[in-house]
Amino acid sequence: MATELKYMTGFGNEFETEALPGALPIGQFSPQKVKYDLYAEQFSTTAFTAPRAQNRRSWLYRIRPSVIQGDYIAMDNGLIRTAPITEVVTPPTMLRWNPIDIPQQPTDFIDGLITMAANGSANGQTGIGIHVYVANKSMDGRYFYNADGEMLFVPQQGELLLKTECGNLTIKAGEIAVIPRGIKFQVQLLTATARGYICENYGHQYELAERGPVGSNGFANDRDFQYPVAAFEDIEGKFELVAKFNGNMFRCDIGHSPLDVVAWTGNSAPYKYDLARFNVMNTVSFDHPDPSIFTVLTSPSGTEGVANIDFAIFPPRWMVAENTFRPPYFHRNIMSEFMGLIEGVYDAKEHGFVPGGMSLHNCMSPHGPEADVFDKASNAQLEPQRYDNTLAFMFESRYIISPTKYALEGKERQTNYTDCWRTIKKQFTGSQG
Ligand SMILES: O=C(O)Cc1cc(O)ccc1O
Numbered sequence: 001m002a003t004e005l006k007y008m009t010g011f012g013n014e015f016e017t018e019a020l021p022g023a024l025p026i027g028q029f030s031p032q033k034v035k036y037d038l039y040a041e042q043f044s045t046t047a048f049t050a051p052r053a054q055n056r057r058s059w060l061y062r063i064r065p066s067v068i069q070g071d072y073i074a075m076d077n078g079l080i081r082t083a084p085i086t087e088v089v090t091p092p093t094m095l096r097w098n099p100i101d102i103p104q105q106p107t108d109f110i111d112g113l114i115t116m117a118a119n120g121s122a123n124g125q126t127g128i129g130i131h132v133y134v135a136n137k138s139m140d141g142r143y144f145y146n147a148d149g150e151m152l153f154v155p156q157q158g159e160l161l162l163k164t165e166c167g168n169l170t171i172k173a174g175e176i177a178v179i180p181r182g183i184k185f186q187v188q189l190l191t192a193t194a195r196g197y198i199c200e201n202y203g204h205q206y207e208l209a210e211r212g213p214v215g216s217n218g219f220a221n222d223r224d225f226q227y228p229v230a231a232f233e234d235i236e237g238k239f240e241l242v243a244k245f246n247g248n249m250f251r252c253d254i255g256h257s258p259l260d261v262v263a264w265t266g267n268s269a270p271y272k273y274d275l276a277r278f279n280v281m282n283t284v285s286f287d288h289p290d291p292s293i294f295t296v297l298t299s300p301s302g303t304e305g306v307a308n309i310d311f312a313i314f315p316p317r318w319m320v321a322e323n324t325f326r327p328p329y330f331h332r333n334i335m336s337e338f339m340g341l342i343e344g345v346y347d348a349k350e351h352g353f354v355p356g357g358m359s360l361h362n363c364m365s366p367h368g369p370e371a372d373v374f375d376k377a378s379n380a381q382l383e384p385q386r387y388d389n390t391l392a393f394m395f396e397s398r399y400i401i402s403p404t405k406y407a408l409e410g411k412e413r414q415t416n417y418t419d420c421w422r423t424i425k426k427q428f429t430g431s432q433g
């Protein structure tokens with residue numbers, strides 16, 4: 001399946017795609033009758049009046065309009081939580097977690113969603129929700145959409161087939177995908193099990209970060225973002241549509257597959273990106289730059305240069321900095337930093353931060369290299385060095401990130417995390433006078 005899928009390329013392009021010839025109206029969006037007796041439906045993820053450069057909407061030509069569905073009834077939220085998190089007090093303590101195990105009992109993507117943290121307010125459309133998914137079976141006869149935010153998938157293990165209203169995408173570890181707020185989809189597993197991270201963005205949709213003086217190429221290049229071609233299901237049955245809305249889970253009956261879009265045009269659609277395509281920029285002289293050089297996607301907050309959420313990665317790369325302490329520096333930051341590890345080893349933490357694991361360093365909470373890394377890097381022979389076998393990422397946000405009760409009290413929490421800095425020695429050689 002993975003190799004057969006076709007994609008269209010270019011971040012935020014105005015795409016046109018049809019699964020049947022002539023299904024897409026030419027020269028207008030809403031003709032009196034649509035070819036094949038399809039229904040036209042506009043799907044907007046920005047306000048109608050958003051400036052043209054940010055405006056995102058698509059026109060979907062579908063077998064039935066979305067209004068043909070049952071009434072919603074509330075479902076158990078399971079371990080899914082939404083900002084604001086009020087069930088526990090947010091401590092400033094630096095936090096770290098082991099990976100969440102894949103369950104033994106049959107668990108699909110929705111059942112296996114566990115919220116680790118959130119900030120802002122879904123209702124106010126600011127901030128993010130941070131989730132882990134652990135699944136061992138495909139969603140069967142049920143479909144999902146999230147009205148609270150767009151969903152950034154960061155797979156850590158296994159391969160997913162994302163069947164969406166706009167068509168199909170596959171993603172595996174080392175790739176990411178974003179599904180816009182409101183798009184209906186079904187997650188199928190192409191491997192026996194799957195685990196990954198989700199950043200649910202309640203705020204402004206992700207954009208590509210500015211390049212500044214770097215110029216017109218580099219970092220995440222627009223052409224490497226891939227969008228699905230139209231693909232539809234024309235099936236009837238006793239299906240379920242699940243919605244996340246205003247922090248709660250709901251379900252309704254639906255007698256057909258909602259993935260019945262035969263053609264679509266527009267710029268609001270799911271997309272995927274291979275993180276290996278990220279063109280890394282870094283120092284070729286000295287000092288460790290701020291991690292903003294690794295930003296793949298950014299959701300602006302309304303204050304220039306201050307993100308609702310920045311998604312940054314720490315990929316394989318060369319390190320050549322001279323006379324420099326090369327790993328991440330000790331620091332305290334107004335921004336709050338939630339990290340995960342897709343594979344390998346992260347340069348600031350050689351122990352305890354393992355693939356599938358997570359850490360949270362909140363606003364002004366100090367962090368940096370663990371004691372052994374500090375010693376090693378302070379005395380290392382500084383030669384050009386290739387950082388291989390490493391792929392960490394960070395969700396960095398201007399709003400304090402509140403862990404859930406599960407995150408604070410669950411078995412994955414490493415309650416001894418801060419021990420990793422406790423053996424840092426006083427090494428002062430001066431004297432007071
Ligand atoms: O805390 C971290 O590990 C993330 C991070 C990485 C880096 O290279 C510089 C600053 C920073 O916050």
Ligand SMILES: [Fe+2]
Nearest residue numbers: 331337361367
């Ligand atoms: Fe940091």
